[in-house]
Structure formats: C-alpha cells, structure tokens
Amino acid sequence: MTTLLLALLIMVALALLLGAVLGFASVRFRVDGDPLVEKIDAILPQTQCGQCGHPGCHPYAEAIADGSDDINKCPPGGEDGIRKLAELLGVEFKPFAADAPQPKPKAVALIDEATCIGCTLCIQACPVDAILGSAKMMHTIIADECTGCELCIAPCPVDCIRMIPQGTDLTNWKWRYPTIPIKALKTAPESRA
C-alpha cells in the first residue's frame, strides 16, 4: 500500500515539477509574433500594391500564415514567388487564377511634370513615399524607390502618371540560360560553294 502511495506521490510531484518547468518556459521563451509571417513577408516582393486584396504585403503574409488566403494572389511576385511560398509552406503550387491580375514586367511610374497640378493626391497614395512634391508644386517620382504598384495612377485628377516598363541596360543585363543556337540549314549557294 505504501509503495502504491509512494509511486503516486512521485508521479504527482513529477507532474507538478514538469508542469512548472513547461509553464516557466512558455513565459520565458515566448516568441513575439508569428515567425512564419516574417518568413512569408521576406518572400513577398514588397510592392505594397494591394492587388492581393490586403492593404500591403505584411497583412497578406499574415493572411497566408493563418490560412485565410491563398498563396497565388501576388502578381508582382510572379510564379517564382508562388513556388517559393509553396516550398516554404509545404503546399502544392497553385497558378494564378484566370480572372486575377496577371504578372507583368516591372515598371516605374513617371509623372508628366508639365501636366501635374500639384494636388498631392498621388503622394498620399504612394505606399513607399517615393513621390516628392508639395501642394501646388510639381511632383516627381524617385525612380529608384518606386515599386511599380500603380496606386498613384487612379487618384491623379489630371491623368499625368504613366508606367514606364524597365528596360535592360548594362547594370541589370543577365546571361541567358545556355541553349543550343538554332541555325538555318539552308545556306546561300555561293557560301556553300
């Protein structure tokens, strides 16, 4: 009988001790915020364009993390972005919905400075403060900081903002994937001779 009581006592004591340790650890080593959200946010392209239906990339990352939204809602991230998200979350790759906005080449907004009336509406719309100007003064885009989100286009009362696709120059040119060049088999008769 005493053995049984002793055993019970030991088990209860152990349970209390371990419970206390676990309780302490959950307070002491508490992780603030969801680390998954930060990981997802790091993959998202940070255009802050809202095309996913969320007011920025971080809210979309939160929505993905808690499972309330799909991973295929980010056109600026492209299919590569979806692949990375699928890999991170361990889910299947999902293409963009047919009716959803499709990815397009990176572009930078440009203000036609002759038409701009200085209304500051685009400045208020820009999610990354990439527009410089003040009331009644000409506005301009800081091209290096523009994410190409197009949020400034709709508020402009005089439609003076355009998106300029970013071309390739010597600073961002890339070597292409090696392929076998295709050559025309039919050659001119004099070169054959």
Next chain:
Amino acid sequence: MSRLYDFHGGIHPPENKQQSSATPIRQLPLPPLLHIALGQSVGNAALPCVQPGQRVLKGQCIAEADGRLSSAVHAPTSGNIIAIGEHAFAHPSGLPAATITLQPDGLEQWQPRQNLPHWRDASGSELRDFLQQMGIVGLGGAVFPTHLKLAARELQTLVVNGAECEPYISCDDRLMQERAADIVAGIGIAAHALRAGEVLIGIEDNKPQAIAAMQAACHGTPFRVVAIPTKYPSGSAKQLIRVLTGKEIPHGVRATELGVQCLNVGTLYAIARAVLHGEPLLSRIVTLTGAVADAANVEALIGTPLDWLLAQAGHTTAAEVIMGGPMMGFTVPDLAAGLSKAGNCLIVKSPAEFPPRPAAMPCIRCGECATACPMELQPMDLFWFAKARNFGKAQEWHLFDCIECGACSYVCPSQIPLVDYYRFAKSEIWAAERDKKAADLARRRHDFRQFRIEREKSEKAERLAARAAEQAAKLAASQAATTTVSSAQDDPKKAIIAAAMARAAEQQESKPLPDSHTQALDDAKQAAIKAAMERAAARKAAAQQSSDDSSNAAANPAGSTGIDNAKQAAIQAAMERAAARKAAAQQSSDDSGNNAAANPVSATGIDDTKQAAIQAAMERAAARKAAAQQSNDASGNNAAANPVSATGIDDAKQAAIKAAMERAAARKAAAQQDQQDPT
C-alpha cells in the same frame, strides 16, 4: 633561384602567339572617329564634363570619375566632340552604352602635361588621386581601378603579372620586349607606394625575349624576373601568386590581406607614363590576330572603332570577332564599338581555327573538369546546380570562386559549355540580390510611412485635445465674466459660441473700459453676440436639414472664427449662407434627382472675394453632396472625384478647385443621366 610552386589543374591549349608576337608594335594613323565609352572601368561610368561641339586637346579630361570605384576618361587626341550619347559597346549583351564621340582634327595638340615629379615624397592619397584622375585601370582585362589596388600598405610581395597565359594574345610580350624600361619605372613607383618588401615579375617561359628584356631592364634593381612554366591560367592573379609565392588565397580573403598584390605589366607601364610624363591612359597595345592578313600588335587610341582597327590588320570579311582571348573572351556583337581599356586582343574567327562547338552531350561525371579546375572547385556539381537553377546550392559549392577561365569547358568530353552555365547562375544570383535589396528598401520605407501616419494621427489628436482643453478653460473664464449664455444647444455648438463670446469679452477687456461686467455692452460686443446667435441659428437650420436629409452631411460651414471690424459683413454672409443652404435643402428634398448645379447666387451686399468664396463653398458642398448621393446610388462606382479638403485656399487654388468642382458636377450630371436613362 627561388622555389616555384604549382597550382591545381590547368591546361595547355595551343598557344598561337607566334602569328602576332614576331613583329614590333605598330603605330596607327588617326582613325576618322573615336567612340570613347564612359564606362571604362568597373564601378560607375564616368560623368562627362564636355559639351558636344567643344574642341578638346589631347589628354584633356572629358569625363570625371563618379565615386571611388570609377576612373576618369580623357580625349585620346585633339579634336571636336561631335556627340555624347548611346553607341554600340563591346559587351556580350550587345547593349549600347553612353559614349563620347570625338572627331580628331589631326593636330595631336597636347594640353599642358602635368606629371608628378615628386612621387617619391607624395603621400599615398595624393598618388592615388593622381592615378584616378589619369584614368589608370588594370589593363590585363579586368579594368579594376589601379588607385584602389595601390591603397594596400606594407606588402610583403608585389607580384608583377607578365604571364600572359591566354592563347593568341601577345600584347604584354611585345610591350615587355620593347618598353621594359618604362615598365620597370612603373614597378618602382608601385613598389614604393605599396612599400613592397620584394618584387617578383612572373613571365611564362614561352616568352624568352621578354624575359631577357625585362632582366636587362631590372639590372641594378631589387626586382626579380622569374620564368614560370607555361600553363593556362597562370596569368590569373590568384594562380600567379600561388606559383610565385606559394600562398593560396582562401575563399573570401583578399590577396592584400596575405601581404601580396598583383599588377599587370601594361598597367605598370601606364603608371610610369602618367607619373613620369604626365600622360593619361590614352592608348593601349592591342593584339590583332586570327584570320587577318597581317597579324600584329598595334598601339591603338582608346575609342578606336573596332572595324577600323581590324581593317588596319587587313581584315575585310564579315567573320565574327572575339574580344579578349579564346578562353575567356566574348564575341563582339557590333564592331562599330570603340576600343575600351579592357580590349587587349581581337581575334577574327575562321572556321579552321574556331570550328563550331559540337552540340553538348549529357554530363557523364568523368571528373575531367574537376581535374582541370585551377580553383579546385567541382565544376560538374556546379553545372548540375546551375542547370537545375538551384542557385543556393551552387553558392554553397563556391560558385563565386569560379574565375571563368574556361579550363573545364575546354576539357569537357561532352562539350558542355560549362562556363556559360556558371555565368548564367551568377547573373541570376546577382539579379535576385538586387531584387531583395529593392524589396528590403521598399519594406523599410513602407514601415516608416505607416509609423509616420500613426505619429501624425496621434499628434493631431493631441493638438485637438489641447485646443479643447484651452477652450474649456476659456469657457469657464467667460462664464465667470459674462452672465448671458445662449439658449441651451448641444455641446460643441455651445462651446464654439462660448468661445466667440469669450473672444469678444477679451477684446472688450483689452479696451480700457471701466465696467466690463455690466449689462451695457458696447457695439462690438453686441455685434459679436448677434453674429454668434445668427451662426447658431444657421447651424441649427443646417442640423435640421441634415436630420431631414441624411445624405447631406458635409455641408458644414467653415468654422467662423476671428471676428473683426468687418463683422457686419460676415454676419450678412452667414445669414445668406444659411438662406442659401435652406433653399438648397428644400430644392433637394423637392427634387432629389436634380443637383444644385445652378445654385442660387445670392450675396448682394458683399464684396467680390467673399462672394467668390461663398460660391466656392456652396459648390463644394453641392459637389460633396452629389458625390455622396452618387456613391449611395451606385456603390460600385469609383468616387474618384473626391474633393480635397479645402483649407487655406488662395485665389489661384480656389479657381482651380472651382473648375474641378464644376467638372465633377458636370461628370456627375452625366453619370446620373446615364443612370436614369436605362431606368
């Protein structure tokens, strides 16, 4: 004779140097045009400091260095600048680059030459600035700015690179044979600047005449000429350092950290010409070889068009041309490009010497590439990762240690263009890094914007709270001073009226009146109270109106503060505003579809500006109401015509807003008509 070391791997391709190395360096006539690209070094392109149409002298700076990692560009001969703009550029992409086009005038008129005679006493920074202004960059092909290479201090060994290991190229060979004295002078300057303990001049043993010439020139100096075994790529800096000093440079470590620096003989020659003779880097020796009539080394001005240059060597066919060597060079996309400081060799391809590379076969993992790799990498694994676009793994396997020497592609029995895969992987990784940097910047800026908006909001709330507290205090004061309080209304109105009363009381108090708390108020105060009462009446009317017609919520009169001498006019205006609003409300309640575009213009006794202001306010209110109604009717409709909160408006802006409002009203009317038509 010191001990020589060996490096791992390496290959022995056919040398093909004798075609061009036998004849002396040829001087060329002036080309008809010079296309001098602004990006003549790694780092930023230089910034032009001349205008089209300007006449420049030989050696005049035409573009200044932009930042540390950049180098100046000079006019190679006297003449006129005829254009500054995009022009073909010798780059594998075939993309154009910013270029200054110079038309030589044939006079070869020098600007006054500024040398650095006291270079022995010059401080390190003085010499480095001088070399940057002289546009001296590494002439071995990497065009790294030389002034940065001379920033190292207390070197154990200065390695002079005369190996010239790539096939076909013989420009350094001829330079050492013919201009050894100047090279040795340049070595003296560099060794002095770097405070090098010893100087080793490494020359491959397939250039006996160059070795002899350099040995003769070095006689009496502590510099040592070392003949090294011919093996490609012994001319690569890391491999040459290994051969001469036995030091292996680990991953992520710079040679200078191990007390070694490596400079090319061509660069040292350019240093000597600049420091001793005041000549900026205006020309370089170029090997013209391959399928040309008379292969030779020529001294060509920077910017010489490549097609003109090849014509001097008797090349007339339209065959492809390689710039650089056959191992590391690239096919020039457009021969109209000007010669750059990197252009050490031009090889005209012929089918006999450069048969087309057979189609690549699958990798059989024979390991030949790993045997040949001078960097001791695993090329077959790097190829595998690059092909699968597994760039993270490729980086783990030290992709960025690859010097792209091409030894692996050369030995590959499956003829796989391995280096192309590595270049592809490297540029993809760089692009991903650029994107990541841009995303991080955007995230930081977005976060700061959110923070700023929150801060502004809280600051505004604080301001409002402070003002409310102030007004409450004033209210208390005025309650003590005056006994007349207007009839009971809801709180904010009471507060405003009380504030107006308090202001009036203050005004009165400021006047030296003996009895301030009597029933007999002076005219001003009476007027103020009257005004406040009328405003209250007007507001009451507005409130009633808004309770009747809930859509009209925005017609809030501008806070009527600051009662001055023109009080009478203001009162009249308020009365008329109230009347107008009432009329508008009636109209809208009678006929909801009709908007108040044709609003009743009142204000008979008011001066012009006030009238305009009232009209603008009316139109604003009407537009806002219209917009609200519109958005109620059609919620999907985008209310882009959102009126700006019109605070602090002056005449021009007022006019602009008025115009905008009228546009909005017209648009709205049109929209409403559209809506009504189908129904």
